[in-house]
Amino acid sequence: MLLNSLFERQVVFFGGKGGVGKTTCSAAFALAASQRGQRVLLVSTDPAHSTADIFERAIGPREVALGSGLWGLEIDGEQEAARYIADVKRDIQKMFSANVLRQANRQIELAAASPGMTEVALLDKMIDLIVDRQQSYDMIVFDTAPTGHTLQLLRMPDAMTSWIQALVRHRRAVVEIDHGEQSADEALATDPILLALTRRQERLARLRSTIMDRASASFALVTIPERLAIEETERAAELLGDTGVDVGALIVNRVLPDGLEGEFYRERKAQEMTYLEEIDRRFKRLRRVRVRQLPRDVYGLQSLALVSEQLVTK
Ligand SMILES: Nc1ncnc2c1ncn2[C@@H]1O[C@H](COP(=O)(O)OP(=O)(O)OP(=O)(O)O)[C@@H](O)[C@H]1O
Ligand SMILES: [Mg+2]
Incomplete structure (x- = not known):
């Protein structure tokens, strides 16, 4: 029922178009899981951080406690990229002569300026969390950046x-x-560069097998009952399907409450009805969960709980 089946996963991603409620829903879900007694880490990979706003406290690159059984972390892609480059440079210091090093550093500077660098660094940080730190948590919840970015990351x-x-x-x-x-065997087995590459390869393989394992990881798509959001959700669902990642739920956020009065409301509600029907038709294979539009923005644990109770049953 609702999102309860996702409580069993080790990793749950929340994704969707900008502004539809990814941060709100991921935080509400993580909060609900922690209140069931799970140890949960909520990770934001969006450069425009708002997890901190919801929990009304600063969150940075290190885990901070947000509640009992709930921790939060914000990853800044740019900062991670800088750290990543520094790490790589330090590693190769030991491997090469000064001459080769000058060339290698130049190559690294070039790579650092290339457009995919932030993603590589984000991926590296995700590996850190999913592969190395998984034992510390029952579940890691990722609040991702708007769709395109995330899909790129998963591929x-x-x-x-x-x-x-x-x-x-x-x-x-x-x-x-x-x-x-003939005599290269020992050198191959002890070559530090080969060892480092093999280790990277193994960690990537482990990340991949976790993300692709439907029992371990799932993706919750968030949308709203509006034209553009529906179209983008359809594309995202298809692309996710292609990558083989499980899409565990479609959250339809900001559904107008029932029983209000007035011409404006009735017209809005009538349009919404057609979109909700369209969503049910187009995404009938996905588990769909509706979340009502609340009278105010969602800040603080109390209003977050109003979202949680619509996402999961106690
Ligand atoms: N069900 C709801 N009722 C009322 N307000 C909501 C609801 N869901 C989200 N909001 C509000 O809408 C705004 C956007 O939500 P949120 O930040 O969760 O979206 P997002 O998808 O994470 O956005 P971004 O793509 O910018 O990261 C916030 O101010 C939030 O408080
Ligand atoms: Mg957000």
């Missing part, structure tokens, strides 16, 4: 795996030339 492990495979082949060839093919 990255595949792209990066083939990229790393190419680097491994290249590095093996270099080591074999250096040592002669």
Whole structure:
């Protein structure tokens, strides 16, 4: 019923068009899970952070307690990218001579300026959380950036795996030339670059298998009963289907309450009815959960609880 079945997953993503209620719904779901006694980490990957606003306290790159059994964390892609570049530079310091290092650093500067860098860094941080820190939590809830970005991120492990495979082949060839093919075995087994690449590959594979495992991870799409949102949701649902990620629910947020008066309300409600029917028709294969439009913006635990109680049953 409702989103309750998602309580069993280790990772739940909330995604959707800008402004539809991703942050609100992910926070409400995470809160409900923690109130059932689960240990939950709520992670925001959106540069425009608002998890902090909802919980009315500052949240940064380190976990902070938001309640009993609930922790929050905000990832800033740009900051992560800078840290990531610094890490890579430090790692290679030990591997190369000064001459090669100058060249390598130049390559890294170029890579740092390339458009996909923030995503690579975000992915790396997600691996940190999903692969390495999963034991500390029963569930990690991701409040993601608007759809396009997130889908790109979910497809990255595949792209990066083939990229790393190419680097491994290249590095093996270099080591074999250096040592002669016959006596290269030991050098291959201990080469720090190959070891680092293999480790990366393993972590990517583990991230991928968690995300693709329907029993472990799920994606909750958030939408509102309006034309543009419905179209974008359809595209997102298709793309997610293509990647093989489970779409566990479609949350239809900001549904007008019943029984109000007046011409404006009646007209609005009539239009909404046609959109709600359309949503039921177009997304009949998805579990659909409706959340009412509340009289005020959702700030603070009390108003968040009003959303939680519509998402899950006690
Ligand atoms: N059911 C609701 N009733 C009333 N207000 C709502 C409801 N859902 C969301 N809001 C309000 O709508 C605004 C946008 O919601 P939210 O920040 O959760 O959307 P978002 O999808 O995370 O946006 P962004 O794409 O900018 O990250 C917020 O001010 C929030 O308080
Ligand atoms: Mg948001």
